[in-house]
Amino acid sequence: MIARAIVSFALLAAASGSAQALIFRAYVSAQGNDADPCTLAQPCRLLPAALAAVADGGEIWMLDSANYNTSTVTIAKSVTILAIPGAVGSIVAVNGGAAISITASLLQVALRNVAIVPVAGATPGTHGVEMTNVQSTLTIERSLIAGMPEDGVHVGNFGTLVVADSVMRNNAGWAVSLQTSASAVVSSTRMIDNYGGVLVNGFGVSGGSHASVVDCVISGGGYGVGAYAIGATARVSVSRSTIDRTNTALSATTDGTGTAEVNFGDSLVAGNFYAWYQAGAGSAVLSLLNNQLSRNGLTQGSKTPLGMQ
Amino acid sequence: MTIRALALHAAASTLLALSGAVHAQLFRAYVASDGSDVNPCTLAQPCRLLPAALAAVASGGEIWMLDSANYNTGPVAIGKSVSILAIAGAVGSLVALNGGPAVTIPTSGLKVALRNIAIGPMAGAAPGTSGVVMTGASQLEIEDCVIANLPSVGVYVVGTGMLKMSDCTLRNIGTYGVWVQDGARAVVASTRIHDSQGGLLVMTLSGSVLTEATLSGGVISGCDGGVKTYADALSSISRASVKRTTIDNVSYPIDSETGTDGTAEIDVGGSAIVSGYYPWHLSGPGAKVFSLGDNQISGNVAPPVGATTPLAPQ
Numbered sequence: 001m002i003a004r005a006i007v008s009f010a011l012l013a014a015a016s017g018s019a020q021a022l023i024f025r026a027y028v029s030a031q032g033n034d035a036d037p038c039t040l041a042q043p044c045r046l047l048p049a050a051l052a053a054v055a056d057g058g059e060i061w062m063l064d065s066a067n068y069n070t071s072t073v074t075i076a077k078s079v080t081i082l083a084i085p086g087a088v089g090s091i092v093a094v095n096g097g098a099a100i101s102i103t104a105s106l107l108q109v110a111l112r113n114v115a116i117v118p119v120a121g122a123t124p125g126t127h128g129v130e131m132t133n134v135q136s137t138l139t140i141e142r143s144l145i146a147g148m149p150e151d152g153v154h155v156g157n158f159g160t161l162v163v164a165d166s167v168m169r170n171n172a173g174w175a176v177s178l179q180t181s182a183s184a185v186v187s188s189t190r191m192i193d194n195y196g197g198v199l200v201n202g203f204g205v206s207g208g209s210h211a212s213v214v215d216c217v218i219s220g221g222g223y224g225v226g227a228y229a230i231g232a233t234a235r236v237s238v239s240r241s242t243i244d245r246t247n248t249a250l251s252a253t254t255d256g257t258g259t260a261e262v263n264f265g266d267s268l269v270a271g272n273f274y275a276w277y278q279a280g281a282g283s284a285v286l287s288l289l290n291n292q293l294s295r296n297g298l299t300q301g302s303k304t305p306l307g308m309q
Numbered sequence: 310m311t312i313r314a315l316a317l318h319a320a321a322s323t324l325l326a327l328s329g330a331v332h333a334q335l336f337r338a339y340v341a342s343d344g345s346d347v348n349p350c351t352l353a354q355p356c357r358l359l360p361a362a363l364a365a366v367a368s369g370g371e372i373w374m375l376d377s378a379n380y381n382t383g384p385v386a387i388g389k390s391v392s393i394l395a396i397a398g399a400v401g402s403l404v405a406l407n408g409g410p411a412v413t414i415p416t417s418g419l420k421v422a423l424r425n426i427a428i429g430p431m432a433g434a435a436p437g438t439s440g441v442v443m444t445g446a447s448q449l450e451i452e453d454c455v456i457a458n459l460p461s462v463g464v465y466v467v468g469t470g471m472l473k474m475s476d477c478t479l480r481n482i483g484t485y486g487v488w489v490q491d492g493a494r495a496v497v498a499s500t501r502i503h504d505s506q507g508g509l510l511v512m513t514l515s516g517s518v519l520t521e522a523t524l525s526g527g528v529i530s531g532c533d534g535g536v537k538t539y540a541d542a543l544s545s546i547s548r549a550s551v552k553r554t555t556i557d558n559v560s561y562p563i564d565s566e567t568g569t570d571g572t573a574e575i576d577v578g579g580s581a582i583v584s585g586y587y588p589w590h591l592s593g594p595g596a597k598v599f600s601l602g603d604n605q606i607s608g609n610v611a612p613p614v615g616a617t618t619p620l621a622p623q
């Protein structure tokens with residue numbers, strides 16, 4: 001650690017030319033201390049201290065396996081938070097709050113190789129990651145979000161979400177939930193035994209939300225993907241994915257206003273109670289006609305061919 | 310470090326067995342967070358930064374980043390064939406700062422590989438430009454890497470170099486994630502490009518030159534451009550093939566454009582183009598988009614500009 005300290009300071013000085021109030025990379029570790037400057041030599045213990053120390057656009061590295069928060073971590077600057085490979089970087093949701101809350105607009109936030117879970121025996125939290133009604137971009141890669149009392153990732157109005165190579169399971173809400181004028185791409189991710197996989201809402205008189213689900217597996221729970229509109233547009237596109245053993249695999253519903261659409265291609269929909277559920281004026285389930293549907297129970301409404309182009 | 314100490318004897322023996330004698334340059338050089346550039350870059354005495362390791366390693370050799378740290382303070386110019394990798398479990402970081410890229414490959418005839426590397430900016434420092442810039446006619450392989458938050462290009466190849474990229478993530482790039490130009494070739498597989506100005510750009514501005522790229526199993530989202538081919542010189546050709554790729558929330562997902570001269574082509578099959586603005590966009594007399602007829606196109610705002618040409622499955 002002493003050697004790392006010397007090198008770290010030398011590198012920082014060489015790269016920046018002078019000591020800076022905020023550091024481009026902050027560190028936390030199991031033996032860290034929040035009174036420390038969050039450097040590699042003197043890492044902090046918890047994420048809030050590291051967030052205060054890091055420059056806008058910088059990084060926070062979790063150096064070893066430990067939990068790195070005691071309450072909601074509020075992120076108000078662009079930052080990448082990652083646990084180094086081989087470490088479990090845990091962040092918990094407790095005491096009626098989300099594990100992570102992103103509260104400012106125009107941010108680029110990335111979470112990589114983190115595990116977001118509840119604390120058994122503590123007052124429950126809410127979502128894993130919550131992005132309030134802000135126009136920011138959140139990327140989640142190679143992470144686990146499990147056991148949340150509400151959604152795994154809850155994106156408010158206007159937010160943009162990218163999820164890749166992650167697992168979301170046993171969340172009482174949706175794995176991914178989008179509100180109005182939000183968008184998401186979820187790829188190579190497994191969503192297991194949640195209330196639902198990906199929900200897109202389109203509420204209001206204009207605008208719309210949409211999500212793409214690519215190379216994913218959604219299994220168990222109430223829903224695979226859902227588009228629900230009241231007045232605005234909600235759309236989910238599913239490609240090269242498997243939806244298995246849910247109550248309703250593909251759901252497109254409106255209250256009679258707006259547009260709700262689920263389109264799917266090159267996917268397997270198997271063992272669900274409803275293969276699709278289409279209800280309300282302006283709703284549609286569109287099939288590219290190259291899907292594999294088997295062992296499903298019922299269908300509700302119609303499935304419309306979507307011509308390949 | 311314990312592993313390194315235990316491996317000292319074995320490493321020394323291996324080196325002697327491989328070389329038969331002590332070499333001036335190593336077949337494998339090492340860098341570590343507690344290394345020093347006055348060391349010989351051996352496993353027992355690693356260097357601290359990549360330039361020292363590049364000087365120590367033999368052409369065709371390897372450089373291992375032994376633990377999680379940053380390994381440069383300025384552009385790393387690669388002038389010999391080398392594989393640079395962070396060992397599994399480590400984050401091997403390189404930064405672009407002070408108006409330069411993180412890595413440059415100006416020399417021709419090399420084979421360079423980057424594996425398990427993270428390339429980004431240094432917040433608070435003078436901004437850099439791109440992640441990797443290859444101007445030499447060399448081969449570059451990039452595997453399992455993250456390139457993010459850079460103001461210029463993720464990977465830029467100009468000239469007759471060849472890029473092969475797989476299993477990478479590029480995000481929040483100021484221009485294109487991958488940009489190949491004027492004779493370069495690229496194969497990009499299982500790679501995600503998000504929230505950048507564009508995904509893949511194939512550009513030819515020199516006469517009688519072919520530039521081409523293949524993109525398969527990828528995802529591009531949240532960009533202004535998806536896959537773009539552009540040509541504007543006499544007999545210039547830019548071509549891209551797109552397969553099993555999802556392009557979501559992109560204004561110009563498939564964009565083929567020429568000036569008064571040149572040919573720009575994109576062929577697309579088995580792909581999803583959804584929730585964008587134009588599903589495809591053709592501009593200029595030499596622009597073409599070929600469709601295999603099996604693409605999932607839905608939820609785009611505006612009708613396409615120009616017509617696709619059927620590409621028959623065979």
